[in-house]
Amino acid sequence: MPDRILDSLAHPVVLSPMAGGSGTPELCAAVSEAGGLGFLAAGYKTAEAVAAEIERVRAATDRPFGVNLFVPGDPADPDVVEAYAAELAPEAERYGVELPDVPLDDDDDWDAKLDLLLRSPVPVVSFTFGCPDLNLVDRFHDVGTTVVVTVTDPGEAVAAVVAGADALSVQGPEAGGHRGSFVPRKPYGRSEPGLLDLLAAVRAAVRTPLIAAGGIGDAAAALAAREAGAAAVQFGTAFLLTPESGASAVHRAALRDPRFTSTTVTTAFSGRPARGLTNRFILDHPDAPVGYPAVHHLTTPIRRAAVAQGDPGGVNLWAGTAWRLAEERPAADVVREIGRALA
Numbered sequence: 572m573p574d575r576i577l578d579s580l581a582h583p584v585v586l587s588p589m590a591g592g593s594g595t596p597e598l599c600a601a602v603s604e605a606g607g608l609g610f611l612a613a614g615y616k617t618a619e620a621v622a623a624e625i626e627r628v629r630a631a632t633d634r635p636f637g638v639n640l641f642v643p644g645d646p647a648d649p650d651v652v653e654a655y656a657a658e659l660a661p662e663a664e665r666y667g668v669e670l671p672d673v674p675l676d677d678d679d680d681w682d683a684k685l686d687l688l689l690r691s692p693v694p695v696v697s698f699t700f701g702c703p704d705l706n707l708v709d710r711f712h713d714v715g716t717t718v719v720v721t722v723t724d725p726g727e728a729v730a731a732v733v734a735g736a737d738a739l740s741v742q743g744p745e746a747g748g749h750r751g752s753f754v755p756r757k758p759y760g761r762s763e764p765g766l767l768d769l770l771a772a773v774r775a776a777v778r779t780p781l782i783a784a785g786g787i788g789d790a791a792a793a794l795a796a797r798e799a800g801a802a803a804v805q806f807g808t809a810f811l812l813t814p815e816s817g818a819s820a821v822h823r824a825a826l827r828d829p830r831f832t833s834t835t836v837t838t839a840f841s842g843r844p845a846r847g848l849t850n851r852f853i854l855d856h857p858d859a860p861v862g863y864p865a866v867h868h869l870t871t872p873i874r875r876a877a878v879a880q881g882d883p884g885g886v887n888l889w890a891g892t893a894w895r896l897a898e899e900r901p902a903a904d905v906v907r908e909i910g911r912a913l914a
């Protein structure tokens with residue numbers, strides 16, 4: 572089946588799945604309806620909630636779309652989580668919330684979501700934070716689903732191809748939100764190759780169609796990604812200000828606020844490296860541990876309270892390096908503008 576779905580798109584433009592509220596069925600449907608490939612984020616949701624979102628997309632469009640799953644990883648170290656909880660006590664006090672007891676090995680309803688997607692198949696399923704095994708990929712192929720795996724280096728790309736992936740979402744370090752690397756401890760920093768170098772390295776390692784993701788904010792960047800070997804380009808941050816996005820008012824305002832002048836990769840909010848606008852919480856917790864998803868659950872009340880209080884200092888403001896190019900306009904306009912440039 573390789574890239575049958577990618578080939579069928581009027582525009583080779585892919586919506587990033589965006590867990591945590593920014594991705595919505597309306598945004599997914601708008602991108603697919605405009606000729607791109609919309610995605611639903613299943614992360615942090617129950618299987619029932621995902622099923623309901625799939626129904627909403629199906630009611631809005633007949634075009635192909637995808638659902639993204641977080642592959643469960645190793646449980647967090649309880650000592651590490653406890654130490655970070657102690658560090659966060661003043662934050663809890665500041666926002667008037669209690670820090671919860673957190674599960675150390677939450678699997679994000681993995682089995683129930685697989686069951687749902689195998690019983691009631693969707694055109695595309697993508698995996699992030701790990702690689703599905705060959706057997707699982709085969710089961711998706713048997714029900715006619717195209718399988719995409721997020722990769723962040725050539726080694727992960729080869730593993731995903733060996734497992735049978737039909738396409739790879741190649742995520743550069745410029746990307747907004749979480750790094751999709753198979754292991755959360757993969758080092759990050761200044762010495763990493765950028766997206767274009769990464770695409771060239773992955774292109775040299777595998778022949779599978781590549782979807783380029785990370786810091787692509789305009790047609791020029793999309794063209795450069797295609798020149799470097801991508802069959803399609805994926806955008807997350809560029810859709811955050813569209814009316815169809817579910818980004819909070821605090822997140823939207825921060826993306827447009829000139830006082831935010833950079834992005835930072837941090838583990839402070841979730842215990843996994845992720846890129847967001849540099850804010851107070853990131854700066855105050857520079858040595859936050861790796862401990863996903865326990866840290867995600869630990870910070871949830873703080874983040875919720877910060878949003879409720881309209882305080883951009885205490886919530887994750889995920890954004891890629893090209894955030895300044897994001898505009899307030901319908902999602903279909905983004906798809907068509909990029910699509911036309913790539914035609």
Ligand SMILES: Cc1cc2nc3c(=O)[nH]c(=O)nc-3n(C[C@H](O)[C@H](O)[C@H](O)COP(=O)(O)O)c2cc1C
Pocket residue numbers: 587588589590591593612613614639698699721742745746747748749751784785786787805806807808809889890891892893
């Ligand atoms: C708000 C937000 C939420 C995200 N959530 C997910 C997710 O649930 N699953 C996933 O695979 N990637 C997620 N990502 C990462 C994207 O898949 C993609 O790599 C990224 O958006 C590309 O960089 P860009 O935001 O600069 O376009 C998220 C990104 C953002 C900005």
